[in-house]
Amino acid sequence: MQRRRLLFQLGFFALFLLAPALNLLRFDLTEAQLWFLGQRWSLGIDAFRAGEITANQAALQIILRAFLPAIVIIGVFLGVAWRYGRLYCGWLCPHFTLVETLNGVLQRACGKLSLWDRHRTRRTGIQPSARWWPVFFGLCTVFGFLWAITLLTYLLPPASIWGGLIHGTLTPNQARFLIAGSLIFTLEFAFARHLFCRFGCAVGLFQSLVWMANPKGMVVAFRREQARDCRTCSTAAHPQGSACDNGCPMRLHPRNIKRMMFSCVQCGQCLDACEETQTAQGREPLLEWRIGADAVRETLRQRKAEQAAQAGQKASS
Template sequence: MTTDIWPERVRLRTRRRILQTVFFLLFILAPPLNILRFDLYANNLILFGHNIELGFTGFQYGFTASSEVILNLIFKAFLPLASAGLLLIYVAWRWGRLYCGWLCPHFTMVESLNKLMLRATGKPTVWEKAPLPLPLRQADGEMLKTSAWHWMPLLLLSIGMAFIWALTFLTYAIPPGVVYFNLAHGQLSLPQFLFITVVTGILALDFIFARHLFCRFGCSVGLIQGLAWMANRKAMTIGFNRKAAKDCHDCNNACDNICPMRLKPRTLKRKMFACTQCGECIEACIQVESPKGRDSLLKWVDGACAIHKTTGRDNGKDCF
């Protein structure tokens, strides 16, 4: 048995939490720090403090040709975005939806709200068929009891973060100083007020009712990553040690219960399309098996060892 696997997984989870937090702060602070935003007032793109003129203002007043605007859009906007998109696709082809599980602000909300929903209702989402066995036995052995009082922080976090997101989205298009000043002095214009109100409402409903469903079925970024991942039979995936499957008998499906996307990690890859490679199922399996002196039945695998998740057949390699 590998003796240092438990501390390593703890460090891995900590690194993921740090990355999620940093990227979430970057998402919120990118406009006020002029890291990335489009200024509708000046009609130009701001990237790392530099104004990138696209020619919209000149075209509007007749001293910039349409062909120049088109070239600006291609070389200053489209090509950089396309390059970032290709990098995202390549990463997904090799390692799966790493962006979702390790950076995406929305998935960070999914994980946080799932935990509160579990404490409020005994279910990670309102759409779960039935509560998990009560009292809820966690992978680490903790007995978790539910309380309706947890609905209060759940609703406050959902609505509060929905408002922050709506405000942030607005600052990506309108100078942040203008938005913050108008909000602080009660001087939001009607379009600004309607945008913040409507987006806050939509996001709050998403966070409370459909957060993981959006990640699975509604997010185009996630869909593109999933398709790229499925195209590579040797891409990194969650491998399952079928030879030791009997060790699952004394476990209460900890890996299934903890999955934020409500997937079953031991199943075939085609049923894991929305897997975000967060590794929580591996962590849960380690927590269950380690006290019993056994290795985890789940771990990341790639190459030839990943093919069994696609075909459903062992390839004869000793991948565990």
């Protein structure tokens, strides 16, 4: 599953970078013109001003070529989130692809997935070494610049931006945007990439809100009746135990109830870690995806277990 997910991520990442140059999707501020799939996407306003179409025809074109496509795209996107959660984040999002890349490099530098982590996340075959620090900060700088110039090409002709960069003929405003954007994105990748994904990304936030509102949305189910098997849970990558917790790139605890998994990106790494360790011991995985009525039953069961645990704590105190 992780190989398939990586192919999806790399493919969408390449599409994100190449879309402006191929006129697949960009808005040209110099012409006030939207490009979509290599064609000019006109709303008919210029034709109306030139007297080529009537006001009713212009209004119809605005509805059919602006409002209707936007409603369909948003509806499909939120429909997927309603059923599967932040699937876009875990399987397509270019930013999250870089987050996971930088996680791996930072782990080689200091053994952590974030500079703010209190404890190291040990992995077999990876011995933290200071020589990886220049690589980490170098990649943050390169990715920050790449993000800034790519976003600029979504607003201005890519040929003029890249040509101006190569020949040193960028306008002052273009240069200021690249410098400021590169600095902001570099700092974000280095210090706040996980915080941005969890709390700062509107796309991820709306996916999570829609998913949380659907009791039948896909969740990670945990077989609590076999919880004792977690005592020996370890993999080659995570020999210290708690393989599912340490395998989560968002540093969530997959055995928690749904409301504690608000920022889950449905990457499936916790399921893979659980399957690896339990299969090696001749047992069935304790984690699995559930959807529909099974998801509702899992949520109710987890809620009852949480209430029972809280009641036990109160009784003991």
